Amino acid sequence: MTRELMISWFLLIAGGIGLVVLSATSEKGVGTIYVKPVPAANQVQTWTETQRTDSAAVFSPYRTAGVWLAAFLTLAVFSYLYKDNVFYKLAESMIVGVSAGYYLVANFWDSIVALLMTELTPQLVRNWALPSLSETKTVDPWFLVPLVLSLFLFCRFVPRLSWLARWPLAFVVGTFAGLRLVSILDADFISQIRSTIVPLIVLTNGSFNVWASIRNLGLLLSVVTCLAYFFFSVPHQGLFGKVSRVGVWVLMITFGASFAFTVMGRITLLTRRFEFLFIDWLRLIDP
Amino acid sequence: MRNVVPLVIAFVAGVTMMLALFVPVLQPLQERASVWFIILAAIAFLIGGTNLLLHHARKIAQQEAGWGFSAVTLVSFFITVFVGLAKWGVPPSDAYPNHPWSGNYITEGAPLWWLYQYIIDPVTSTMFALLSFYVASAAYRAFRAKNTEAMILLGTAFIVLLGRCSAGTFLTSWVPESLEALTFPGATAVIMAVFTTAGQRAIMIGISLGVAAISLRIILGLDRSYLGADE
Amino acid sequence: MRQVSKLLVAISFTASMWSNGAVAAPRPATDVTVTDRPNDAGTGLIVKWTLSPDDEESAGANRVVVYQIFRQVNGKPSEEPVAKLNAGNNEYSDSNCQSDAHYQYEVVAVAEDGETSAIATHAERIRPVVQWFDSSRTWVAVIVIFVCAAVIICTELAKHGWSTYVRPIAGLTAIDEAVGRATEMGRPMLFVPGIMDLDEIETVAGLTILSHVGEKAAVYDTPVEVPTARSLVMTAAREALEGAYLAAGRTEGFDEDRVYYVTDEQFGYVAAVCGWMSREKPAACFYLGKFFAESLVLAETGNACGAIQLAGTAESAQLPFFVAACDYTLIGEELFAASAYLSGEPQQLGTLKGQDVGKVLAVVLLVCGSLLATGAMISGRDSLAGRAHDYLMVHVLNKGVGG
Structure with missing residues (x-):
């Protein structure tokens, strides 16, 4: 048995013993979830999570098992930081299967039923799943177009007809190429130029404001040097090369600042997972 | 030859959408195109789902390394799809109690909700949380690079990090107010107001031109690799 | 009643x-x-x-x-x-x-x-009138036509022998190096075309680069693994890669099963891709498309595997992580220029010149606009400079209109 395996077994056994002892001795209960009934007009009983001390609280083995599974999966993913292992692989395989299934379900109810079937078979959908749909809703035959295009995608599995699968791809790519071409020139090109146009001499209450003027000049020159870096047609040599070099430095400052901003946000994500483990699961810390 | 019709489709669709932003009568087409795309992508999911099934089923059938995990994937997938499509455990909505299928598929307490709450959410959140470790390792490696660009990037990150917390304010609290730009918070403000703003704007201007050019190449049929070979 | x-x-x-x-x-x-x-x-x-x-x-x-x-x-x-x-x-x-x-x-x-x-x-009944052109967007139309015309004219000039010099882009010249490295080490390559769908131009840009990478990989018989987060992207990636193998004359080398769908869920996809990377240890990783927070997870995992990494995205929030963690990064516009650059075709290289004309327009507007703003500041809003500045900002650059 290698040292690594010995340490792994030791950690597992010690952790297991610790959990057993904590579960037996903890007053708050380790990873226990309580629920209370929710009054509903439709006579069907539903439950929502509540505190243990709530008078209507009932222990929920269903959600308690869920919390324990979530804690196990959290630790399994964290174990990937050390190296790939069987627990991470298990978590990975579960997330792929469950999330793919979830998105299939979401696509079916939110897109196929709510967007396509409501247009092609409104009465059927109204009687079945969406009773809030207007009674006067009529069939829109134009929605046969996306249905037919989608079916063309399946032609890829028929060798003689596989070329038909390109039609929906061309439709999607062409449509959004046209949409994005104009919208991005409006939203990014024009609006960014508009925001960058600033006076190079700033007067505040009639007198020359040195710092504001230098700031505005710096802003304009920085944008111009960065744009020089992105020039493709001119070799980056000589004076132009020096200008584009300054542009690279401005970009590096931009990336450094963005990096710093993001670091603090990422630490918050970690603290949230620790909160789940130590508060919601182990109940070691009072929230 | 077989790419001729798709190229025509791409051209017509692209030009129509370009015009739709200027011709009021065509403007509703934009929203319609977006809805059609959502439907197309949703139905296309069946292809992806089938591919997922076949990919893992083949691994199980051929007993490739790690086939047990493929079995876990398939079982998880089928259970999720079944409870979701059948709206198992989902009560009817309060407004329509006589319509058993009227409830929201992700209602609290339903099995699909349980799968999302206790499998999808914790795993994705924890993967997200790994970023805090990766940020540190990326910063360490970049610092070791020792070229001018890396030094500027890390130096700026250092200044901005300190400038946004009380430690940075404390460290340069002795600097007189007239030289505020030399303090960590002051330098951070200058970096954000001038250089970061300039860099972001230049990147966005460049991206907009790049998107415009590649979109035009696609519409005109110059760029057609997404269609595969022209047989 | x-x-x-x-x-x-x-x-x-x-x-x-x-x-x-x-x-x-x-x-x-x-x-x-x-x-x-x-x-x-x-x-x-x-x-x-x-x-x-x-x-x-x-x-x-x-x-x-x-x-x-x-x-x-x-x-x-x-x-x-x-x-x-x-x-x-x-x-x-x-x-x-x-x-x-x-x-x-x-x-x-x-x-x-x-x-x-x-x-x-009011006195008479009125009937709404259909306008065939949104006049509030006139100047947007002018700018769009200018940029498109610049691209098309430069393309035509390039077809007729005009210079198609394009400065070297480090990341793109490294593709050959990356493919060669993977071939020597006998390890596969990983290509991630972003995590968004085919409606994003970055995804399309990534797929066009995939076809170039695929063509080189086909020549050297180096496997390329392409896990996708969207079904449509999987379909398009298969078309692109199959076309690349056909162009290289190596149709028999194309393995459709190497282009597969994983899941739509962002971090579920990342978990699977990182797991694959840890096990298969690719020699080269390409991240070209639209990415969000998962960019750093992928790049750091690739580093841990010792892979050479090339990344490119237009998401400016993710560029710092790619710059810090990858060997080569295509910054913003370079991603969209890549397909034209790699093709080497004069027509496509001409479009890059058109992009440069657009940048010249941007610089001209910036400099002239700032000079007018300076004049307006000194002489007042009612001066010629002030009125010209107002016209530029309100009408040409759409400040006053909800555009």
Whole structure:
């Protein structure tokens, strides 16, 4: 048995013993979830999570098992930081299967039923799943177009007809190429130029404001040097090369600042997972 | 030859959408195109789902390394799809109690909700949380690079990090107010107001031109690799 | 019917006024005008009126609290008001019109006690007009046409022998190195075309680079693994890669199963890809498309595997992580230029020149605009520089319009 395996077994056994002892001795209960009934007009009983001390609280083995599974999966993913292992692989395989299934379900109810079937078979959908749909809703035959295009995608599995699968791809790519071409020139090109146009001499209450003027000049020159870096047609040599070099430095400052901003946000994500483990699961810390 | 019709489709669709932003009568087409795309992508999911099934089923059938995990994937997938499509455990909505299928598929307490709450959410959140470790390792490696660009990037990150917390304010609290730009918070403000703003704007201007050019190449049929070979 | 009910209401209130000594109805709004809403498809009309003289505090109990707008469509009146606007408002924009119908609007002022004024209306029925061009976007159209014309003209000039010099882009020249490295080490390559769908231009840009990478990989018989997060992208990636293998004359080397769908869920996809990377240890990793927070997870995992990494995205929030963690990064516009650069075709390289013309336009607008802004600051808004600056900002660059 290698040292690594010995340490792994030791950690597992010690952790297991610790959990057993904590579960037996903890007053708050380790990873226990309580629920209370929710009054509903439709006579069907539903439950929502509540505190243990709530008078209507009932222990929920269903959600308690869920919390324990979530804690196990959290630790399994964290174990990937050390190296790939069987627990991470298990978590990975579960997330792929469950999330793919979830998105299939979401696509079916939110897109196929709510967007396509409501247009092609409104009465059927109204009687079945969406009773809030207007009674006067009529069939829109134009929605046969996306249905037919989608079916063309399946032609890829028929060798003689596989070329038909390109039609929906061309439709999607062409449509959004046209949409994005104009919208991005409006939203990014024009609006960014508009925001960058600033006076190079700033007067505040009639007198020359040195710092504001230098700031505005710096802003304009920085944008111009960065744009020089992105020039493709001119070799980056000589004076132009020096200008584009300054542009690279401005970009590096931009990336450094963005990096710093993001670091603090990422630490918050970690603290949230620790909160789940130590508060919601182990109940070691009072929230 | 077989790419001729798709190229025509791409051209017509692209030009129509370009015009739709200027011709009021065509403007509703934009929203319609977006809805059609959502439907197309949703139905296309069946292809992806089938591919997922076949990919893992083949691994199980051929007993490739790690086939047990493929079995876990398939079982998880089928259970999720079944409870979701059948709206198992989902009560009817309060407004329509006589319509058993009227409830929201992700209602609290339903099995699909349980799968999302206790499998999808914790795993994705924890993967997200790994970023805090990766940020540190990326910063360490970049610092070791020792070229001018890396030094500027890390130096700026250092200044901005300190400038946004009380430690940075404390460290340069002795600097007189007239030289505020030399303090960590002051330098951070200058970096954000001038250089970061300039860099972001230049990147966005460049991206907009790049998107415009590649979109035009696609519409005109110059760029057609997404269609595969022209047989 | 509505007129009769209003008359009955008026009579009963008048009777109660006599018994209680209460007040008369508020005075109506005046000067009701209806005009066609500009820049639409004949779906909008704008109703304006002069406020009722009783629309003020001093009107006391007669004070108007709300204006009700009634509409007649082709002479058929509506039972209920189509809009209710609080006092003080003198304009209503009706967006539910049709270009082949005639409309008449009536404005009724309503006091706090429910008393309604006489009806105020306009002289003639009006029909909305269809505008065939949104004139508020004229300058946007000019700029779009300029940029597109620049790209097309440069493409045509390149076809006819104009210089197609393009400066070297480090990341793209490294593709050969990456493929060669993978071939020597006998390890696969990983290509991630982003995590978004085919409606994103970055994804399309990534797929066009995939075809170039695939062609090189086909020549050296180096496997390329392409896990995707969207089914449509999987379909398009298979088409692109199969086409690449066909172009390289190595159709038999194409393995469709190496391009597969994982899951739509962002971090579920990342978990699977990182797991694959840890096990298969790719020699080269390409991340080209639209990425979000998962960019750093992928790049750091690739580093841990010792892979050479090339990344490119237009998401400026993710660029710092790619720059810090990858060997080569295509920054923003370089990602979109990559497919033209790699193709080497004069026509495509010409489009890069067109992009540069666009950048020249941007610099000219920036410099001229800033000089005009400086002149406006010194000479005042009413000077020539001030007026030119205002025109540039409000009309040309759409500041005053919701564009």
